[in-house]
Amino acid sequence: MTTYFxxxxxxxGASVLLLLFTLGSLALGSPTWAQTKRPSILYYNxxxxxxxxxxxxxxxxxxxxxxLGMDLKVVYLDRNPFTMVESFKALTSGPERPxxxxxxxxxxxxxxxxxxxxxxxxxxxxxxAGLTAEQAAKYGGPRxxxxxxxxQMLPDDQAAGLxxxxxxxxxxxxxxxxxxxxxVHMVGINGTPSDGAAIxxxxxxxxxxxxxxxxxxxxxxxxxxxxxxxKNLYPLLKxxxxxxxxxxxxxxxxxxxxxxxxxxxxxxxxKQMLVGSxxxxxxxLQEVKEGRxxxxxxxxxxxxxWVAVLLHDYLRGKDFASETVSFKSQMATLSKxxxxxxxxxxxxxxxxKINFRQFSKVAHPELKRYAFQFAPVLKEVAAK
Numbered sequence: 001m002t003t004y005f006x007x008x009x010x011x012x013g014a015s016v017l018l019l020l021f022t023l024g025s026l027a028l029g030s031p032t033w034a035q036t037k038r039p040s041i042l043y044y045n046x047x048x049x050x051x052x053x054x055x056x057x058x059x060x061x062x063x064x065x066x067x068l069g070m071d072l073k074v075v076y077l078d079r080n081p082f083t084m085v086e087s088f089k090a091l092t093s094g095p096e097r098p099x100x101x102x103x104x105x106x107x108x109x110x111x112x113x114x115x116x117x118x119x120x121x122x123x124x125x126x127x128x129a130g131l132t133a134e135q136a137a138k139y140g141g142p143r144x145x146x147x148x149x150x151x152q153m154l155p156d157d158q159a160a161g162l163x164x165x166x167x168x169x170x171x172x173x174x175x176x177x178x179x180x181x182x183x184v185h186m187v188g189i190n191g192t193p194s195d196g197a198a199i200x201x202x203x204x205x206x207x208x209x210x211x212x213x214x215x216x217x218x219x220x221x222x223x224x225x226x227x228x229x230x231k232n233l234y235p236l237l238k239x240x241x242x243x244x245x246x247x248x249x250x251x252x253x254x255x256x257x258x259x260x261x262x263x264x265x266x267x268x269x270x271k272q273m274l275v276g277s278x279x280x281x282x283x284x285l286q287e288v289k290e291g292r293x294x295x296x297x298x299x300x301x302x303x304x305x306w307v308a309v310l311l312h313d314y315l316r317g318k319d320f321a322s323e324t325v326s327f328k329s330q331m332a333t334l335s336k337x338x339x340x341x342x343x344x345x346x347x348x349x350x351x352x353k354i355n356f357r358q359f360s361k362v363a364h365p366e367l368k369r370y371a372f373q374f375a376p377v378l379k380e381v382a383a384k
Contacts, residue, residue: 039315040071042091042098043304044084046106046128048076052281053252053301056348061102061304063351068312068360073098081109088113092120100150100311102304104129105196111135114146125311126152127303129196142325151320153307153327155300157197160278160331161204161250162211167295167333168246168276169208169215177245177274179216185243188220189230189258191250198222201250201278218244223254230257235265249277252284252296259292270294278331285339296339297331299374306372309359316362323369332374342378350381 043061047054058074065072073096077083084106091097100123103113110131117124130152131139139145142152165186172184179185188205191198202220209217218241223230230249234257238244249255255277259269269275270292277284280298287293306329310320334342354377357363359370 038069038071039099039312040073040096041065041308041311042088042101043072043074044087044101044103044106045074045076046079046104048078052283053279053298057301057304059348059351060302061308063354064305064308064356066352067354067356068308068363070308070312070315072308077106079106081107081112084109085112085116088116088120092116092122098122099315100125102127102307102311105131105135107192107194108132108135111139114139114149117148118146121148123148123150123311123314125150125307126154127307128153128155128300130154132196132199143321150314151310151325151327153303153310153329155197155303155329155331157200158204158207160297161201161248162207163204163331163333164201164276164278164295164297165205165208165215165248166212168248168274169212171294172246172274173214175271175274178214179243183214183216184246185216185218185241186246186248187218187237187241187244189223189233189247189249189254190220191222191225191254193222195225198225198250205248216243223249223257225251225253227253227257227260230254231261232257234258234261238265245273247273247275249275252277252279252281252298255293255296256284256287259287268292280334280342282343285334285343288334288336288339289343291336295333295335297333299332300329302372302374302377303329305354305356306359306370309356309372310370313360313362318362320361320370327370327372329372341382345382346378347381353383354380 045054045058049055062072075087084103101117102125104127110126114124142149169184172178188202190202209215221233223233247258249258255275258275262269262273267273274294276294278297280296284293284296288296313320359372361367
């Protein structure tokens with residue numbers, strides 16, 4: 001028997017070693033595991049299909065995955081972090097085990113998810129909302145404490161909060177919506193206080209107050225990202241802060257809720273009061289186009305598509321870590337005129353026109369750096 005195996009390994013040794021190396025790579029979760037297999041990506045969408053921003057993020061990721069030859073499974077959570085954890089436990093132990101998972105730090109559950117990904121040896125990618133400062137102090141960043149936390153892409157929420165506050169402030173000055181001392185009285189409607197996006201956007205609002213001493217920030221209250229809740233807050237806030245003429249909203253639904261309440265109070269938004277928000281939802285941008293909502297800042301729903309590109313390259317053996325493991329996406333302000341172009345062309349039916357392969361280093365080895373920008377995307381969806 002020993003003589004037989006000795007002769008076998010002499011003849012087949014190289015092939016056997018290659019097989020063992022491949023199996024070892026599979027066990028370790030190497031990014032070179034599958035050059036021919038169609039990868040499966042699991043996306044935990046924190047909201048519901050009825051939420052425009054979150055639905056758009058799913059549709060864009062689906063378009064990117066289709067373009068890149070990957071399968072996508074979307075699980076909607078209705079903002080329940082426990083559903084995410086239980087679902088992931090089940091999927092990683094069953095036949096639908098994903099090759100990578102994408103999720104946000106929903107109500108601070110990211111550490112639980114990263115622990116599960118580590119145990120299951122499934123590459124995990126955080127997007128939209130990262131670890132809290134306290135969590136980051138303990139667990140670090142991607143590929144530090146958690147080997148299978150391979151990367152993250154987070155929007156510059158603080159810059160968005162700052163830019164929104166400054167845009168509202170400047171317009172209030174131009175329209176004369178100031179007190180006798182020339183100061184602008186502003187109220188902030190923030191999201192769920194524990195959410196990373198809410199923390200960062202309100203930090204941007206606070207920074208605007210530091211930069212512009214003529215901003216009087218009357219109060220920042222939580223509307224929990226909800227239109228109805230923001231609508232109900234408006235009469236209470238207006239009664240308490242009679243000089244407030246400007247409302248900063250951390251997302252479009254809350255901004256629209258404030259405007260709903262204004263209309264019921266016979267207040268004309270855009271003239272007697274100013275409202276600005278974040279997210280680029282179609283309804284909000286229609287209000288921008290018609291001059292009632294001052295502005296909406298957004299574009300960060302593209303993150304899911306950008307993450308799909310990064311995962312495609314990683315799973316095909318081109319590790320994005322050569323550039324960075326922590327990407328920061330920038331949001332943009334849509335003006336009244338630009339919002340009309342966006343509303344006309346940026347529709348789900350046009351997402352298939354987007355060539356997501358142009359952003360991939362595997363598809364285009366000549367690329368030196370990832371250039372994730374919204375301008376070429378808008379140009380492609382506008383093409384006839």
